[in-house]
Amino acid sequence: MINIFKANLHKLIKNIYFIIGCIIAFAVTYGFSSRTLQFGPFRNLNSGEIMFFVSAAIVLFFSVFAPISVCSSYSDGYIRNRIIAGYTQKEDYLAHVLALEAAVVIMHVFYLAGGIIGIISEGEPLSVIPVLPIILMLIAVFGYTALVASIAYRFKNMIAGVVAGMLIFNLAYSFVMFGNFLLMITADKPSFKIAAFVYNINVLGQWFANTPFIDDGVNAGAPMQFISSVAVIAFSLIVGCIGLEKRDLK
Secondary structure, three states: OOHHHHHHHHHHHHHHHHHHHHHHHHHHHHOOOOOOOOOOHHHHHHEEEEEEEOOHHHHHHHHHHHHHHHHHHHHHHHHHHHHHOOOOHHHHHHHHHHHHHHHHHHHHHHHHHHHHHHHHHHHHHHHOOOOHHHHHHHHHHHHHHHHHHHHOOOOOOOOHHHHHHHHHHHHHHHHHHHHHHHHHOOOOEEEOOHHHHHOOOOOHHHHHOOOOOOHHOOOOOOOHHHHHHHOOOOOOOOHOOOOOOOOOOO
C-alpha cells in the first residue's frame, strides 16, 4: 500500500489543478491577511482572524479536486492495473485517501506561508495567528476529504464524481445555514448543547464556530471538535471499504 500511496502522491503534486490551487491558497491568504485585498466584512478583524476565515476555500477546493483525482485513476486505468498487479481495491482506496490527506497538508503549508508573510507585511505580531483553530480546521478537512473520496471512489465517471463532490459541499453549507437557525431557536434551551455538538460535526460548522461572526457558545470546544473530526474520518474509511472488493472494474 505504501508504494501506491507514493505513486498517488507523486501524481497529485504534479497535477496542474493542485499546483494552481496551492498558488491561489498562498496568494489569496497573503492578499487578505496583508490587507492588500479588501473585503467589507473583514474591516474590523485582525490579520489572524482574516487568515482563518479564508481557510474555508480549501474545503471547496477538495470538494472538486478529490473526485477529479479519484475518478481519473479509474478512467486512466491506474486502479485496474494495480488490481492486476495483485493489490486489492481496499488497499488502493486507502492509499488514495492517504495521498489526498497528504495533499491537504501540502496546501495548508502554502496557506500558512501566505498568512504568515501577510501578517508580517501588515506589521501585526504572529501571535494573532489562531493556531489551535487552524490545527482543528486541518483535522476537520481531513475528515471532509476522506468523506468526499469515499463517495467519489464509487464513481467511474469524473463528471458524476465532481457533481457528487459539489453536492456534498452544498449540503455542508446548507447544513450550516439551517444550523444557524436551529441554534437561534434553541439558544435558551437545554437542547442548545446538543444542537451545537451536531453543528460542529460538519467541517463548515467547525469553521464557522471558530470565526468571530458567531456566538462563542456555538463552539463545542477543541476536544469535541477533534473527536467529531476523527469520527468522520473513521466513518468515511469504514463506509468506503464496505463491499469495495465486489466492485466490477470492467
